[in-house]
Amino acid sequence: MSEKPLHFMPTEGFRERSKAVVENEFLQKSFRAAMDFLMTKRAAQFPDADELESLRRLGERIRQNSLDKLPALLTQLETNLTRNGIHVHWAENADQANAIILDICKKHGAKRMVKGKSMVSEEIEFNHAAEAAGVEAIETDMGEYILQLAGEKPSHIIMPAIHKTKQQIAKLFAEQIPGVAYTEDVDALIQIGRTVLRQKFLEADIGLSGVNFAVAETGTLCLVENEGNGRLSTTAPRVHVAITGIEKVVEKLEHVPPLFSLLTRSATGQAVTTYFNMISKPRQPGEKDGPEEVHLVLLDNGRTQPYADEELRKTLQCIRCGACMNHCPVYTHIGGHAYGTTYPGPIGEIISPHLMGLEATATLPSASSLCGACGEVCPVKIPIPDLLVRLRSEINSKPGSGSPLQGQGAGYSRLMTAVWRGWAAIYANPAFYRLYSWLVSRFNWLTPAGQGGWTSVRTPLRPAPKRLRDLLAERE
Amino acid sequence: MRRTDSPHPGVASRPDGGSARDRILARLKAAQAGGRYPTPAAGEWYGPRDRNESPAERARRFQANMEAARAEVYRVNDGNWVEKLREILAAKGLTNLLLAPATPHGRLARQGLTGGAVACLAYDRPIEAWKPALFNDVQASLTAARGAIAETGSLILWPDADEPRLMSLVPPVHIVLVDAGTIHATFFDALQAENWAAGLPTNALLISSPSKTADIQQTLAYGAHGPKELVVLLKEVA
Numbered sequence: 001m002s003e004k005p006l007h008f009m010p011t012e013g014f015r016e017r018s019k020a021v022v023e024n025e026f027l028q029k030s031f032r033a034a035m036d037f038l039m040t041k042r043a044a045q046f047p048d049a050d051e052l053e054s055l056r057r058l059g060e061r062i063r064q065n066s067l068d069k070l071p072a073l074l075t076q077l078e079t080n081l082t083r084n085g086i087h088v089h090w091a092e093n094a095d096q097a098n099a100i101i102l103d104i105c106k107k108h109g110a111k112r113m114v115k116g117k118s119m120v121s122e123e124i125e126f127n128h129a130a131e132a133a134g135v136e137a138i139e140t141d142m143g144e145y146i147l148q149l150a151g152e153k154p155s156h157i158i159m160p161a162i163h164k165t166k167q168q169i170a171k172l173f174a175e176q177i178p179g180v181a182y183t184e185d186v187d188a189l190i191q192i193g194r195t196v197l198r199q200k201f202l203e204a205d206i207g208l209s210g211v212n213f214a215v216a217e218t219g220t221l222c223l224v225e226n227e228g229n230g231r232l233s234t235t236a237p238r239v240h241v242a243i244t245g246i247e248k249v250v251e252k253l254e255h256v257p258p259l260f261s262l263l264t265r266s267a268t269g270q271a272v273t274t275y276f277n278m279i280s281k282p283r284q285p286g287e288k289d290g291p292e293e294v295h296l297v298l299l300d301n302g303r304t305q306p307y308a309d310e311e312l313r314k315t316l317q318c319i320r321c322g323a324c325m326n327h328c329p330v331y332t333h334i335g336g337h338a339y340g341t342t343y344p345g346p347i348g349e350i351i352s353p354h355l356m357g358l359e360a361t362a363t364l365p366s367a368s369s370l371c372g373a374c375g376e377v378c379p380v381k382i383p384i385p386d387l388l389v390r391l392r393s394e395i396n397s398k399p400g401s402g403s404p405l406q407g408q409g410a411g412y413s414r415l416m417t418a419v420w421r422g423w424a425a426i427y428a429n430p431a432f433y434r435l436y437s438w439l440v441s442r443f444n445w446l447t448p449a450g451q452g453g454w455t456s457v458r459t460p461l462r463p464a465p466k467r468l469r470d471l472l473a474e475r476e
Numbered sequence: 477m478r479r480t481d482s483p484h485p486g487v488a489s490r491p492d493g494g495s496a497r498d499r500i501l502a503r504l505k506a507a508q509a510g511g512r513y514p515t516p517a518a519g520e521w522y523g524p525r526d527r528n529e530s531p532a533e534r535a536r537r538f539q540a541n542m543e544a545a546r547a548e549v550y551r552v553n554d555g556n557w558v559e560k561l562r563e564i565l566a567a568k569g570l571t572n573l574l575l576a577p578a579t580p581h582g583r584l585a586r587q588g589l590t591g592g593a594v595a596c597l598a599y600d601r602p603i604e605a606w607k608p609a610l611f612n613d614v615q616a617s618l619t620a621a622r623g624a625i626a627e628t629g630s631l632i633l634w635p636d637a638d639e640p641r642l643m644s645l646v647p648p649v650h651i652v653l654v655d656a657g658t659i660h661a662t663f664f665d666a667l668q669a670e671n672w673a674a675g676l677p678t679n680a681l682l683i684s685s686p687s688k689t690a691d692i693q694q695t696l697a698y699g700a701h702g703p704k705e706l707v708v709l710l711k712e713v714a
C-alpha cells in the first residue's frame with residue numbers, strides 16, 4: 001500500500017489549494033450539497049431549542065470539569081485501567097506514540113494490523129511509521145479504506161471521503177482491487193469493501209482504534225461507530241491498541257450518555273449510532289474471544305500548550321463531532337484538504353496552531369469570516385470565533401510580547417503594526433480625526449485603483465467626497 | 477514525512493530524565509487552576525424525562541425507534557418465541573444458527589430447532605480454534621440482550637463466556653431476544669438503575685441498527701462490516 005506522504009505545512013500553498021477548489025464548479029456543488037445534507041439532519045435531531053441549549057450547557061460543564069481536573073483524572077484513569085488489566089502508555093509527541101505502538105507490534109511479532117477510524121493516528125501519521133517498520137496497517141472504516149487505496153488524507157473528521165464521488169470510488173475499486181468490475185452501485189461497492197476487509201479482520205494479529213471517551217471512574221474506553229469495523233478491530237485480533245489525546249477523559253460514567261447524545265446528533269444527525277462499544281478489560285479467563293492484551297496510548301503532542309491558558313484551554317473541550325465544519329461557509333467552499341492539516345475547518349483552525357506551532361499555521365485563524373456559525377452549533381459551547389481572534393493577535397503581535405505560544409509573532413510585520421498604531425492614534429483624537437477625514441474626502445481622487453489583496457477580488461475602496469458631518473452641516 | 481523538529485517546547489525527546497508521563501503530568505499540574513467546577517450531575521438533566529410512561533408505551537417507543545433504524549421487531553411471549561424464531565429462519569432461508577446451549581434461551585431454541593432444516597452451532601471453544609469457520613460459514617446468531625433503551629431504540633448487550641463478543645458481530649444475521657420488562661427510558665436510566673459504575677464487564681455494548689455506513693456520497697448502505705440484518709424478538713408477558 002503506497003501512500004504519498006504529504007507535508008504538513010498548511011501556510012504554504014493554502015491560497016493556491018483553496019483557489020483551486022473554489023474555481024472547481026463541480027466540487028463547489030458537491031460540498032454544498034453534502035453540508036446542506038448534514039446540517040438538515042442535525043437540525044432535525046434538535047427540534048426543541050431549549051432542550052438543545054440545556055444539553056449543550058451540560059456538555060460544556062462536563063468537558064470543563066474534565067479539563068479542570070485533568071491531571072488527577074488521567075492518573076485515576078491510569079490506575080483503573082491498570083487494575084482492569086489494560087496497559088497505559090504516555091507519549092509527548094508523534095514520534096514517541098509511533099514508537100510505542102510499533103514496539104507493541106514487534107513484541108508480538110505482529111505484521112498485519114487492522115485499524116478502526118482514528119484521527120489521532122492520522123495526526124501522528126502512524127501509517128507511514130508502520131510502513132517504514134514493515135507493518136501492514138489497513139484502514140477498515142469504509143471512508144478511510146477508500147482514501148488509503150487512493151493515497152489520500154481525510155478531508156472531514158467524520159466523513160473522511162466526503163470529497164469523493166461514487167464514480168471516482170467505482171473507478172478506484174476497479175483499478176486497485178483484483179477481480180473487481182466497475183460498478184457505481186453504492187450497495188455493491190460497500191459489499192466489495194466488506195469482502196476484502198473481512199479477510200483482513202480474519203488474518204490480523206493486532207488492531208488499532210481511537211477513543212471517543214475514556215471514563216476515569218471505571219477505567220473504560222468508549223468507541224462510537226456505525227459500521228462495526230471498530231468493534232472488529234478491537235475484538236478479533238489478539239492485541240488491541242487504543243490511542244487518544246489526553247483531553248478525552250471524563251470523570252464519571254454518567255457523563256457519557258449526554259456527551260454521546262450530543263456527539264451523534266451533532267455529527268451526523270443520528271439519534272444514536274449503530275454501535276456504542278465500551279471496553280474495560282482484556283479477555284478474562286473463560287472468555288472465548290476478545291484481545292488478550294489491551295493497550296492505551298495517551299498523547300500530548302502540543303495539547304498541554306492551550307491547557308496552560310485559561311481561554312485557550314476551551315479548545316480541548318472538543319468532542320470531535322465535526323458540526324463546526326459542516327456549518328462553516330469557508331469549509332464548504334474550500335473543502336478539507338485546502339487546510340493542509342489533520343483537522344480541517346474551524347476546529348482545525350483552533351487546535352492545529354497548538355499541535356504544529358503558529359509558524360506553520362499562521363494563515364489558518366484568518367480562514368474564517370467570523371460569522372459565528374461554528375460557535376453556535378458547537379455541542380460543548382467552545383467560543384470558536386473568540387479563540388480565532390485571540391490566535392490572530394498572538395500571530396500578529398511582536399515576537400516575545402504575547403503569551404508563550406509556540407510561534408507567537410509568526411505573522412508580525414513592523415509596517416502593519418505601525419499602520420494600525422497610526423490608525424488608532426487618529427481615531428482616538430477628535431482633532432486628528434477631523435483633519436484626516438477632511439483630507440481623505442477632499443483628496444479622494446488620489447485613492448489608488450489597486451489596493452493589494454482587497455482589489456484582487458473586489459472594487460477599490462474610495463472615500464466619499466463629503467463626510468457625514470459635511471452633509472449634516474449642509475442640511476442645517 | 478512529519479517534521480522531526482518538534483514545535484513543542486520541552487517536548488523534543490530530551491535525555492534529561494523523567495518519563496513522558498511525569499513531564500506531561502507536570503505540565504498539566506503547573507497550569508491547572510483546579511476545583512472551580514463542581515462535578516456535574518447528569519441526573520438533573522435526565523431527571524424529568526419519560527418516567528411516567530406505561531410499560532406498554534415504552535415498549536411501543538422502543539419498537540418504533542428500532543424499526544425506524546431498519547431492525548425487524550417481533551412481539552413474542554414465552555410460549556411462542558421459539559416458533560417465531562423457526563419461522564424467521566425459514567423465511568430468510570437460513571440453514572445454520574449460532575447459539576449458546578448453556579443458557580436457558582439457547583437450550584430452548586436448540587430443542588425447538590432439532591430435527592428441522594437449521595443446524596445449531598455452539599460457540600463452545602476459543603475463537604482461535606475456529607475463526608475461519610465463524611467468519612465464513614456461520615449465517616446467523618441468537619443472543620439475549622441484557623436490556624434495552626426506548627429513547628434511542630437500542631439493545632444493551634454484555635457479552636460473556638456463553639455469548640462472546642464476536643457472536644453478535646460476525647454472523648450476517650443477528651437475532652436478539654429481549655425482555656420488554658428490561659426496557660429503560662434512556663441510556664442514563666439504564667446505567668444508573670443497574671449501577672454500571674460499580675463494575676463493568678470486559679465489553680458492554682449498545683446496538684441500535686444493522687451495521688451501516690454512509691461513507692460513499694452520504695448514501696446509506698446496510699451491512700458494512702457487522703450484521704446486515706438485525707432481528708429483535710421482543711418478549712412480553714403472555
Ligand code: SF4
Pocket residue numbers: 317318319320321322323324325346347374377378379380381382
Ligand atoms: S469544536 Fe465543537 S463543533 Fe467543532 S468538532 Fe469540536 S465539538 Fe464539534
